Amino acid sequence: xxxxxxxxxxxxxxxxxxxxxxxxxxHARADTGTISRLISYPVWRGFVRVSHAxxxxxxxxxxxxxxxxxxxxxxAWFLLLTLAxxxxxxxxxxxxxxxxxxxxxxxxxxxxxxxxxSLDFVxxxxxxxxxxxxxxxxxxxxxxxxALVPLIITYLLEVYSTxxxxxxxxxxxxxxxxxxGDAAEVIAALGPHGRFDATYSVLTQWAEKATEVKESHHFxxxxxxxxxxxxxxxxxxxxxxTLDTVTLIKSAFDPAEYSWLRESAxxxxxxxxxxxxLKTLIKSFLPDADVTIPPDEQTLAFWRRRYAAGVERLxxxxxxxxxxxxxxxxxxRTQWDxxxxxxxxxxxxxxxxxxxxxxxxx
Numbered sequence: 001x002x003x004x005x006x007x008x009x010x011x012x013x014x015x016x017x018x019x020x021x022x023x024x025x026x027h028a029r030a031d032t033g034t035i036s037r038l039i040s041y042p043v044w045r046g047f048v049r050v051s052h053a054x055x056x057x058x059x060x061x062x063x064x065x066x067x068x069x070x071x072x073x074x075x076a077w078f079l080l081l082t083l084a085x086x087x088x089x090x091x092x093x094x095x096x097x098x099x100x101x102x103x104x105x106x107x108x109x110x111x112x113x114x115x116x117x118s119l120d121f122v123x124x125x126x127x128x129x130x131x132x133x134x135x136x137x138x139x140x141x142x143x144x145x146x147a148l149v150p151l152i153i154t155y156l157l158e159v160y161s162t163x164x165x166x167x168x169x170x171x172x173x174x175x176x177x178x179x180x181g182d183a184a185e186v187i188a189a190l191g192p193h194g195r196f197d198a199t200y201s202v203l204t205q206w207a208e209k210a211t212e213v214k215e216s217h218h219f220x221x222x223x224x225x226x227x228x229x230x231x232x233x234x235x236x237x238x239x240x241x242t243l244d245t246v247t248l249i250k251s252a253f254d255p256a257e258y259s260w261l262r263e264s265a266x267x268x269x270x271x272x273x274x275x276x277x278l279k280t281l282i283k284s285f286l287p288d289a290d291v292t293i294p295p296d297e298q299t300l301a302f303w304r305r306r307y308a309a310g311v312e313r314l315x316x317x318x319x320x321x322x323x324x325x326x327x328x329x330x331x332x333r334t335q336w337d338x339x340x341x342x343x344x345x346x347x348x349x350x351x352x353x354x355x356x357x358x359x360x361x362x
Contacts, residue, residue: 010087059229066226119145
């Protein structure tokens with residue numbers, strides 16, 4: 001019975017590992033993956049629990065989470081694939097597979113060693129296939145092992161390349177806001193003295209990068225586990241400042257003076273790409289979360305005060321503002337604030353770290 005069950009278990013495990021590699025590396029979509037999903041989120045939660053006791057060292061400690069998850073997933077692929085092949089080989093030691101010299105050991109450790117050799121993970125072996133079926137089996141496993149290494153290297157290069165793009169956007173948004181995280185500061189810098197001559201090109205480039213980052217998270221969901229000490233590198237902060245910028249443009253700008261900017265394709269793309277990113281992340285990491293809960297009266301009051309503070313900053317910059325846009329601001333913010341409220345604490349950021357402008361008026 002064991003001779004029958006071991007190969008069946010080995011084939012099943014091998015298919016699961018190869019399916020996970022295919023879905024995570026080749027198919028590359030945020031809502032896919034098998035083994036990697038079982039590793040990533042529990043490891044993240046474990047890091048977060050430990051970080052609660054570290055005080056000021058919490059940020060640096062959590063910065064190791066992303067690399068650790070990647071290493072654990074890759075290690076799991078190699079180890080489980082080796083185990084899968086060993087389960088197929090073990091019942092056939094001494095029959096389909098023999099030692100080239102002397103008696104053939106039949107213990108499971110030997111099966112693991114032969115499996116590693118068949119996948120080309122270890123050096124030369126004193127074991128050889130004796131039947132056509134196992135010669136073909138060794139050929140297939142060798143091809144899989146040889147293909148796996150460059151595939152994983154390519155995957156790592158892509159992940160860190162897209163991580164650089166995400167961090168670059170986060171830093172750009174931080175610098176646009178004069179390192180305050182306040183969308184009103186972003187707009188004041190883009191339109192000093194009410195002049196927005198070069199603003200459209202800046203917003204267009206911003207929208208292009210936001211779209212690229214959205215698709216990066218769709219391709220490589222592991223990016224979200226890369227949590228840096230600086231809040232401005234977080235998706236929550238970048239998304240909030242981006243959407244708050246669009247919300248202020250659409251609600252606070254004088255429609256007679258700036259209707260061309262309020263209705264521009266760049267502003268619309270900024271909104272849509274960032275909203276799509278937030279929805280993708282909620283679907284992947286908090287699928288049971290209710291994003292339709294309306295804000296309470298206290299929150300609405302905070303938003304109105306935030307709007308008033310934003311308008312005051314725009315007026316000081318010489319930007320003409322709408323006569324009354326507070327309710328439009330509230331209506332627009334209601335569409336995206338819940339996503340930020342859910343995502344920021346899920347990935348170990350306090351809301352005041354993410355929404356610095358709102359924190360000032362509370």
